Amino acid sequence: MxxxxxxxxxxxxxxxxxxxxxxxxxxxxxxxxxxxxxxxxxxxxxxxxxxxxxxxxxxxxxxxxxxxxxxxxxxxxxxxxxxxxxxxxxxxxxxxxxxxxxxxxxxxxxxxxxxxxxxxxxxxxxxxxxxxxxxxxxxxxxxxxxxxxxxxxxxxxxxxxxxxxxxxxxxxxxxxxxxxxxxxxxCYAVDEYELLGVEREAGKPAFALMADRATGCYVGSAFINSSRAIRERLWKRVQEHAGPAPKGMKRPATQWVTPGLIGRVKHLRGEEDLRHASLQDFREEESRSPSG
Incomplete structure (x- = not known):
């Protein structure tokens, strides 16, 4: 049989x-x-x-x-x-x-x-x-x-x-x-990813678009639910370091940034891409000259 x-x-x-x-x-x-x-x-x-x-x-x-x-x-x-x-x-x-x-x-x-x-x-x-x-x-x-x-x-x-x-x-x-x-x-894990940009549309939550730090490949978006102070600091940095869209990525509501901003993201463990992810904080990579 x-x-x-x-x-x-x-x-x-x-x-x-x-x-x-x-x-x-x-x-x-x-x-x-x-x-x-x-x-x-x-x-x-x-x-x-x-x-x-x-x-x-x-x-x-x-x-x-x-x-x-x-x-x-x-x-x-x-x-x-x-x-x-x-x-x-x-x-x-x-x-x-x-x-x-x-x-x-x-x-x-x-x-x-x-x-x-x-x-x-x-x-x-x-x-x-x-x-x-x-x-x-x-x-x-x-x-x-x-x-x-x-x-x-x-x-x-x-x-x-x-x-x-x-x-x-x-x-x-x-x-x-x-x-x-x-x-x-x-279970959740917290890891660092490269910040590609921030997607903001009127009346919708803002999302940070993240990439794998080793490969530079897009891995998903993280909901920005950090404190107001962190959100304002992030948006200021994004505007200061505005850059072109990564090759092949078309998202009209996104402000793209030049490489060098690192986001700390809480996400579901054991997934290939980010799922149920939220941006906890961010920092500037040490190789980039500090701007505050």
């Missing part, structure tokens, strides 16, 4: 994790959401959008034999760990092309097993079966539930630099697409 890729269940983003005993909580890993499919034709690994990336994950395909299943569909995340033992998205891209042996598949749900569709079973039961299939010490690992109070878990994950947590209703069935049965709460 050949199994088809199943569109994954997508958690809803929330500010705070849910309280109460109806939920289990897991680490939100910083990697590629993936689906492991085992059937009579062998093992395949798909991306969250259903692209077949089996050829990119040769070592993990071999590891799938350790699950001991005739057929299965496993939902999980492919990650690589940094020297602190945390999942590292930047390192993941390098590992896929050159360090296959550093890849891990963290399994957190079981949708199908040996001819049986398990999606109507309660999450807790599906996870119990999945945990029993996974051998310790392998590179296919089980995403353990975190014990304790949701707020305390979230605080601990934040302090340790993790991306966030996913909370799942214990009795929930697996339904493809966006769902409130799974909720993700993400």
């Amino acid at each position: 050949r199994l088809d890729f199943i569109l994954p269940l997508m958690p809803t983003l929330v500010e705070q994790p849910p309280e109460g005993d109806d939920w289990i909580h897991e680490v939100k890993f910083d990697g590629y959401r993936s689906q492991l499919v085992i059937d009579e034709d062998g093992t395949r690994i798909f991306t969250r959008n259903g692209h077949d990336w089996t050829a990119k994950y040769r070592d993990l395909v071999k590891e799938a034999a350790s699950l001991g299943a005739e057929s299965a569909i496993v939902d999980g995340e492919i990650i690589v760990l940094n020297d602190k033992g945390l999942s590292d998205f930047g390192e993941l891209r390098k590992a896929i092309t050159s360090r296959q042996h550093d890849l891990y598949f963290v399994a957190f749900d079981l949708l199908h097993l040996n001819g049986h569709d398990l999606r109507n079973m309660a999450l807790e039961e599906r996870r119990e079966i999945l945990a029993s299939m996974i051998e310790p010490g392998r590179r296919i690992q089980f995403s353990e539930a975190l014990p304790g109070d949701a707020k305390a878990i979230f605080q601990l994950l934040d302090q340790n630099g993790l991306e966030g947590m996913v909370s799942k209703r214990r009795d929930s069935k697996y339904r493809s697409g966006p769902s409130t049965s799974w909720l993700k709460a993400k």
Whole structure:
């Protein structure tokens, strides 16, 4: 029996994790959401959008034999760990092309097993079966539930630099697409970016347009919700250092600046571009002559 890729269940983003005993909580890993499919034709690994990336994950395909299943569909995340033992998205891209042996598949749900569709079973039961299939010490690992109070878990994950947590209703069935049965709460990080300009339109909030300091590439905008004093100081600097628009960027309501203004931005951790970002403060790069 050949199994088809199943569109994954997508958690809803929330500010705070849910309280109460109806939920289990897991680490939100910083990697590629993936689906492991085992059937009579062998093992395949798909991306969250259903692209077949089996050829990119040769070592993990071999590891799938350790699950001991005739057929299965496993939902999980492919990650690589940094020297602190945390999942590292930047390192993941390098590992896929050159360090296959550093890849891990963290399994957190079981949708199908040996001819049986398990999606109507309660999450807790599906996870119990999945945990029993996974051998310790392998590179296919089980995403353990975190014990304790949701707020305390979230605080601990934040302090340790993790991306966030996913909370799942214990009795929930697996339904493809966006769902409130799974909720993700993400931690915030504060980093410095190059300020490209400030976008201001009448009756709308002002946004700082930011670029990666190493590459100069645009990474997104940050809401300017700083104090009035900081906003006024920023606008004064922007006017003093007005410059041309970066190549390829057309945003008519933006006052562009010459390089040298560095913004401190609070943003969701573990995203490629800035999300839910706000400008906390800014400074002038030391190489630029001070003007106050």
